[in-house]
Amino acid sequence: MPNQPFTFPGQTGFYRGKVRDVYSFANHPAGPRLVMVASDRISAFDVVLPRPVPHKGQVLNQTAAHFLRATADIVPNWLLAVPDPAVSAGLRCEPYAVEMVVRGYLAGHAWRTYRAGGRVLCGITLPDGLRENDRLPNPILTPTTKAHEGHDEDISREEILARRIVSEEEYVQLENYALALFQRGTEMAAQRGLILVDTKYEFGRVGNVIYLIDEVHTPDSSRYFYTDGYAERLAANEPQRQLSKEFVREWLMENGFQGKEGQSVPAMSDEWLAQISTRYIELYETVTGQSFQPAPAQNRDAEIEKAILAYLQTNE
Template identity: 55%
Template sequence: MNLPNTITDIDFNFPNQTNVYKGKVRQVYSINDDLLVMVASDRLSAFDVVMPRGIPYKGQILNQIATQMMQATEDLVPNWLLASPDPNVAIGYQCEPFKVEMVIRGYMSGHAAREYKAGRRVLCGVPMPDGMKENDKFPEPIITPATKAEMGDHDEDISREDIISRGIVSEHDYEILEKYTRDLYKRGSQLAKKRGLILVDTKYEFGKTKDGKIVLIDEIHTPDSSRYFYAEGYQERQDKNEPQKQLSKEFVRQWLISHDFQGLEGQTLPEMDDDYILSVSERYIELYEKITGKEFEKSDTSDIKNRIESNVQDWFEANFM
C-alpha cells in the first residue's frame, strides 16, 4: 500500500522570517515581526501527545475548515486571517496570544462528562446541575477555560476568577473573550444545524494585534478543536442511554484507550499501521465534507514542502513586492 505523502517535521525558511513557533499540529512563522505564516501539518495529537506518524490530508482539512469558518464568522468577531495561498497555509496578522483557551460546552460530554462521573459538580468554577447524564444538553452553554500548554504539556482547567486574579487576562479583556466565545458558539451551532449536526463543545483562541484589537486566531470549528453529534436520532439515543454518533477526533482517543494509552506516564504508544492511518485519513475527509457541505479536493502531495514554499512565495510577491 502506497500512502500519500504527509508533512510532519516542517522546516521552512521564508523570506524575511524572524521567528518560528512549533505547536502540536501547526508551525507558525513570523515575517518581519508583522505577519504570520501558519502551516498546518499532518501531525495527529491526542491526549496532548503527538503521534509518530502523520495522517494524509489532515493538515489541509484542518486549515480549510478553519479558513471557511473564519470567513463565516468575521461579521461577528474580527480575526487574524488575511489569506490562504496554499491548502495547508493561512497567512495573517501577528498577534500576542492570550494564554488561555476559551472552551465552551453546550452538552455534558468528553472532559466534562468524565469529571461529572467522578462526582464533581463544579468545572472551572462553573456549577453543573445535578441529575444529568452523559451527552445531555446544559440549560445554558458553560465556559470552562484552560491554560495554554507548551508542546507536550497538558492544558489545565482554570476558573474565570483565577484567570483574572492571577493577571493572566485583565477583567476588561476577559469580558470581551467571553462575549466573543458565546457569539461564535451560537453561530457555530447555527452552521452545524444546517448540516444536520450539533456543535457539542469547542474551543477558541484569541490574540491582541499590535494596535490593541482582540481577534480570533488559530483554528475554529474543526474536528480537532470541536465535538459534533449527528442531530438525527440524538434524543432517541439519549432516551435509550446509547452512545451518540459523533464527528470529532474522539474516535482516535477511543482507539488509543482500547490499546491502553491515555498519555499517562509509563504507557506505551500503540503502533498505527498503514490500514489504520488510511482509515483515519478517510474519517477526516468524511468530517470535512459533512461539516462544510463541500466535496473534498485532495491536494498534490508529491512534494508538499516545495508546493507550500512556492505558493507562499508567490503570495508575498503579489502582495508585498
C-alpha cells in the same frame, strides 16, 4: 508535510506546535505576519502521535478558513490569505494565555470529570442527575491555560482575573465573543444536520483590538454529533454518532494510553490511519457542504514552499 522546517527570506521566527508549523515575519512590508502550515500530525491527550494522517492538514486548514470567513462579522480574525490548501497567512497577534472552551453538552473531558464525581468545572457548578451527552441548560465557558508543551489545565474565571492573566474588561469581551461564536457555530451546524457539542477558541491582540486566531470549528478543536438519532441514542444510553477526533482518543484509551507517564502510544496501522483520514474528510464535507479535493501528493513540500514564497512577495 515537511519534517524539517523551511527557511524563508525575511523570516524572523519559527515555532513547531503540535500540528502546525508557524513562521513569523515581523518586518513584512504590510506589518507583522504569520504563516501557518497545517501538518498531517495528529495529537491526542496533548501528545503528538507517531504517524501522520493523510490529508489531515488540508482538512484542518480548509475547515478553519471556511469558519473564519463565516464569523468575521462577529469578531475580526487573523486570516488574510490561504496561499495553499494546507497554508494560512495573516496577522501576527499577541495571544492571550487562555483558551476559551465553550460546552453545550456534557461530553468528553467534562463527562469524564462529572462521572468521577466532580460537579464543579472551571468554577461552574453542574446539576446532579445528568447523563453523558445531555444538553446543558445553557452553554458554559470552561477556560484552560494554554500550554506550549504538556497538558492544558482547567482554570476558572475568578482565578484568571486573580492571577491577572487577562484584565476583567478584556475577559468580558472574550466571553462575549466566544459565546457569540458558539451560537453561530451551532446555527451553521444545525443547517448541516449536526450538533456543535463543544469547541475551543483562541484570541490575540494587535494594539487594543482583539482578534480571533488559530482555528475555528475544526475536527481538532470541536466535537459534533449528528442530529438524526441523537435523542434516540441518548434515551437508550448509547454512544452518539459523532464527527470529531474523540474516536481517536477512545481508541487510544481502549489500548491503554491516556498520555500518562509510563504509557506508550499503541501501534497505528495503515488501515487505522486511512480510517482516521476518511473520518476527517467526512467531517469537512459534512460541516462545510463542500466536496474535498485532495492536493496532489507529488512534490507536496515543494508546492507548499513555492506558495508561501509567492505570498511573501505580496503586500497582503
